[in-house]
Amino acid sequence: MLKILRQSPLSARIGLGIVLLNILVAIFAPVIAPYGETTVVGNVWELFSRQFYFGTDHVGRDLFSRMVFGARNTIALAFVTTALSFFIGIVLGFFAATLGGWTDQILSRIIDIIMAFPTLIFALMILSVVGSSVYTLIFTIAVLDSTRVYRLSRAVAMDIEVMEFVEAARLRGEGLWWLMRHEILPNAMPPLVAEFGLRFCFVFLFIAALSFLGLGLQPPTADWGGMVRENAGAITFGIYTPLLPAGAIAFLTVGVNLIVDWFLHIASGLHD
C-alpha cells in the first residue's frame, strides 16, 4: 500500500491532500470552529471581517463555523449513501447478470419501474411517508441511486460473464458468491470506480435539493448543499458568501475525482 502511494502521480497526491484536509476538518470541527454550529453571533449577511472570516449567513450565524461543522454531516452522509447505493446496485446487478433468466427479468423490470419516476418526486413521496431522519434519508437516496448503479454493473457483468474464465469457474462447480466476488467484481472495478466519483458528487446536490424542500437534513443542522440554498438570496445583493459552501463542494469533488482517476489508472492497468 505504501509502495503504491509512493509511486502515485502528483494529481493523485493533491486529491489525497484535499480529501485528507476535509476529513481532518470534519474530525476536529469543534476545535477549529470559532463559534458554535447554530449560535447567532452577528447581523444578517455580514461581509468578510477579522471577526467572521467568511462573513455571516441569513440569520447571522458565523459561516466559517457552519462550514466546518457542515463538513462533518455532508462528507459522512455523502460517503455512506454512495457506498450503500453501490453495494445494493452491484450485488443486484451481478445477481441479474450471472443468474440471468427470470431473476434478471424481474429485477430489471422492478428497477425500470423505480427509474420511471423522477427521482426527486419519488424521494419526496417516501420521505413524507416515513418521515425525514438521517437514516431514512441515507436509505432513500441510496436505494434511488442504486438503480443507476444496477444498470451499469449489470451491463459490465454481462460482458465479463461470457468470458471463458467465468465458464471455467462454473465448470469447476463454483457457487454464485465466488463467481460474483472473485471472477466478476475485480474485472468490473474500473467503470464502477469511475461512476463512484461521479455519484458521490450528485449525492450532495440531491441532499441540497431535498433540504431546500424541507425534507433533507433538518435545520439548524449545517450541510453544504443546504447552506448554498439558504444563502442563495444573498447573491442578488452582490454578496458572494453563498459561493463559499458551493466552492467547498467543488473542492472536495475535485479531490475525490483526482483519486478516482488515479485508482482507475491502476485498476485498468493502463500505462499511457
Added chain:
Amino acid sequence: MDKLLEIKDLYIEAWSEERWQTIVNGISLELNRGEVLGLIGESGAGKSTIGLAAMGYTRQGCRLTSGSIKLDGRELFGASQKYLRSIRGTRIAYVAQSAAASFNPSHRVIRQYTEAPVLKGLMSQKEAEQKAVEIYHRLFLPNPEKIGYRYPHELSGGQLQRAMVAMAMSCQPDVIVFDEPTTALDVTTQIEVLAAIKEITETMNKAALYITHDLAVVAQVAHRIMVLRYGDMVELGETREMLKNPKEQYTRDLLSVRTLREEKAETEKEKIILEVKDVEATYTGREKVLQDINVTVRRGRTVALVGESGSGKSTLAKVITGLLPAIKGTITFLGKELHPELRKRDKENLRKMQMIYQMPDTALNPRHRVRTVIGRPLKFYFGMKGQEAEDRIKELLDKIELTPEKYIDRLTTELSGGEKQRICIARALAAEPELIICDEVTSALDQLVAEGILALLQDLQNELHVSYLFITHDLATVKAISDKIVIMLEGRIVEQGGKQEILAPPHHEYTDKLLASVPEMDPDWLDSLLAERASSFI
C-alpha cells in the same frame, strides 16, 4: 526491376517496463514491382511492426528510431503527417488479420469499399461501385454484382477477408501489406483467400508484403521469404531455395513437422472413460446442431475431434460438460450416467472432467495471480490450505515446466500466450482429472510454442494416464498426437476410427477435402490443387 519499397537499417523501439526497448533491430528489405515478400516469425518477432512501418506508421507506444523507408524513391521516415495520409490507401494499403473486426458493422460492404476512392476524389460513387464489382469478380466472391450490398454480418469469414482485400485494392495502390490475412480462417476457406491474393498480386502486377507465422502458407504466395526472430533477421532467400535447404537452425525448426505420438492401436482391455451415445442438442429448440453423436474415449487415450468452424465440435464439448444440456441421448462418464445439466452434477464428476480453452487470454481471470488460479481448485476440491497448497502449486508449476519461484506471484496478464496456456493446463491438472477436454488449445499460439504445449500434454498423458478429447481444425496437430480421429460436418459425425485408418485412403468425401486443404511445404501445392479442382468442375 523497379524498386517500389526500400527499407534500410530500420530500428523501432517500444516503451515497455519503463524504458525504450528495441523491437526491430536494423532490418533492411527491398520490394520490387510484381513481387511478394513473405515475412515470417513467431509473435513478438516484429513482423507486424515492420509491416506498419512500411506505411510510415507505428502503433501507439512505439517509435521509429533510425533508418530509412522509401516508397517509390520518396522517404517516409520523418515525412509530414499530411503526406503520409495522402499515400496511405492510394499508394500503399493494409489488410488486417481479422476482417470481421475491421469492417464497420452498420455500413454495407460496398460503401466501405467506395469510401476511400470517393473521398480522395479518384472516382465518383458510381464508378467506384462498378470497379468494386469488377474486383469482387476477380476475387472469386460469389454473386459479385449483389454481394457488396450486404452488411458485413451477412458474409462469411472467408468472404469478408476477400472483401477486405478488395477494399485495399480500391485506390489501386502499388504496395499491399497483408498482415496474417488467413490466420483466423479454416483450412478450406483459407484456400479461397490465398487464391484471391495470388490472383491480385500476379495479374495486377502489385508488390506485397505477406506477414504470417505459417511457413506453408507463405510458401504458396511469396517469391522470397524473410525469417524474423526477436526483431532480427534470421534468414532471407528465394522461397524454393529456402524450403529446399534452410541455412539457419531456427528456420529448420519452423520447417520440421514432428510426430509426437507413436501409433498404438486401442485395445478392448482399456477402460472406457467417456461414452457419448446418440446425443442430440439444439440452441434454439428447433434446429438441431448435433445429431446422432456416438463417441467413446478410453483411458490414457487421445481422441481428436476434427471439422471446420460451425461443424459442432465445440458444441459437443459444451454438451459433454453440461453447459448445453443434451435433449436426447446419454453421456456415461466413468461408468455412471451424467445428468445432462451442469448444475445437477456432483462435484466429484466435475473434478474428474476438466477443460482447457482456445484463448488462454480469456480463459484466465486477468485480475488473478498464478497462485490463485492453481490454488483455487486445490482448495475447492481437496480443501488444501497454507503450506500444503503452496507445495502442491509449486509441484504443479514444476510439472508444466515453469520455475515456481518466478511465476507463482505473477498476474496472469504478465505471462506470454504459451505460459498462459501452461497455467491453464496446471489448473486442469490441479483437479487430478481423468479426462481433459482441449478446445483448440494450440490454435492461438505460435508454431514452436504450440509444439511445446503438445509435447507437454503428451508427457503428462504418459505420466498420469489422463485421457484427452482434442477439439481442433488443425490436421497437423491431429497427426501429431491422436490415437483416434472423429470427423464432424454440420453437426454429424461423418467418419471415425483409428488414426492410420482415417488418414490412409480411401477417405470419406469430406475427409478428403479437409486433408487436401492443409497447406503443404511445397510452393506448387496451391496451383496444382486449384488446377485439380477447376478440372473436376468441368
